[in-house]
Amino acid sequence: MSANPESALPIRLTVDDSDSPLDVVDALFLGRFANGEQPHSHNTTLERVRKGASLLPPDASVLRTARxxxxxxxxxxxxxxxLLVSRWNRGADVTVTATTPELALKILDQATDKAVDEPEPQPESVTMGFWYVSPRRGPHRTTRQINAGTWDEVRGNYTAPVATAMDRLMKVTPDDISxxxxxxxxPPGTGKTSALRTLARSWQDWCQVDCVLDPERLFNDVGYLMDIAIGEDDGTAKxxxxxxLLEDCDELIRGEAKHAAGQALSRLLNLTDGLLGQGRNVLVGVTTNEDLERLHPAVVRPGRCLARIEVGRLxxxxxxxxxxxxxxxxxxxATLAELYARRRGGGPASVPRQDSGADAGLYL
Structure with a gap:
């Protein structure tokens, strides 16, 4: 093999009318890395870039701009x-190539120094992460401040047996986890998602809460699953x-899921109590509109669930x-959604009679 790997890589840039100036800038940036002139690279992704931040180090000479x-x-x-700075909305990717790894890291630090605008945490909000697969960057995590009331403030939104179970869940600590x-x-509209927002606030001192926006892809993409299982925290302590959080995962955990979802269910179970989950402080929260009787027995078996709560109407x-x-x-x-609709003048908070079987069941 050649000592210079770039010699095995013919470099040709072909541009047609489907390409934009942005594509040209991206391609030009790779030239010195590809030919070995600057063989070292460092990259970072920033959220909430401070207004006015140039993301350029001192004495930088700008070669191209495109928008x-x-x-x-x-x-x-x-x-x-x-250096290449790619910006969108308030986010940015910053990548540096250099002659040495130390120089690449130094320039990256200079370019991003004090560039992020960290909002002051509000008492009524909590930081939540959001995972998704980006067409450009692959598995990616971003964070947002989410409004969430305290449990005392929202407890009245739930029927008595559900509120009692939630009382215990909101007070869970790492020592209580089995x-x-x-x-x-x-059913839809009963406040499952609202309860999870409040749970994120109640647990924020010891638990980082991330919502997976594309759960149907997560358990069918091993690379994506491994990225999330390994995790990405926000500088918190070891x-x-x-x-x-996986919302509306009916197809994944219903009784016929093993046939319909292939290996997806097995990977979910492996993450919760199999080899994949060993040594990782990971909990999985799932919401579904399915009745308890229709859920896969492997999902609801005793010992697997920290909590299993049927959230019904008031x-x-x-x-x-x-x-x-x-x-x-x-x-x-009525459901919580129906009550809010009625309060806003959206119609009567009433529902047709349905045979729902046993009363709401729950345990911790």
């Missing part, structure tokens, strides 16, 4: 290094737990107390 509706690129150079799966199931008495209007509530009570 379209929602993205821009800047190509710059200095003595022994080249099972690794948190399962919330029940030993901090993570809760991965009784008529509870709904009347919530809304303060007795004549607007049907005899079957």
């Amino acid at each position: 379209d509706d929602d993205r821009s690129a800047t190509l710059a150079e200095g003595d022994g290094w080249t 099972g690794r799966l948190l399962l919330l199931h029940g 030993g901090r737990w993570r809760l991965l 009784t008529r008495e509870e709904a009347v107390g919530w809304l303060g209007a007795e004549d607007e509530i049907g005899r079957e009570g």
Whole structure:
């Protein structure tokens, strides 16, 4: 093999009318790395870039700039290094190539120094992560501040047996963890997602909460699953737990999931109590609209779930107390979504009678 790997790589840039100036800037940036002139590279992704931050180190010489509706690129150079800044909305990718790894890291640090605008945490908000597969960057995590009430503030949104189970769940600490799966199931509009936001606030001192935006892809893409299983924290101390939230995963965990979803269910179970989950402080929270009887027995078996809570509608008495209007509530009570719709003038908070079987079941 040649001592110079670039000699085995013919470099040709072909441009046609489907390419944009942004594509040209990206291609030009790779030249010195590809030919070996600058064989070392460092990269970082920034969220919430401070307004006015140039993301350029001192004495940078700008070679190219390009911009379209929602993205821009800047190509710059200095003595022994080249830098590419790709920006979108308030985020940015910053990549440096250089003659030495130390120089690449130094220039990257200079370019990004004090460039991130960290918002002051608000008492009513919590930081949540969001995972998704980006067409450009592969598995990617971003963070946002999410409004979340305290449990005392939202407890009245849930029927009595659910509220009692949630009382215990909100107080869980790492010492209380046995099972690794948190399962919330029940009809749409009953407040499952709202409960998870509040849980993120209640657990924020010891648990980082991340929502997976494309769960249907997660368990069918081994690379994506490994990226998430290995994890990415936000500078928190070693030993901090993570809760991965998967919303509306009916097809994954219903009774026929093993046939319909192939290896996806097996990988979920492996993450919660198999080899993949060993040595990792990872919990998995799943919401589904399925009835308990339709869930796969491997998912709901004793010992696997930290909590399994069926979130149902409020009784008529509870709904009347919530809304303060007795004549607007049907005899079957109402879901939280129906009550909010009625409060906003969106129609009566009543539902047709359904045979739901046993009363809401739950355990911790």
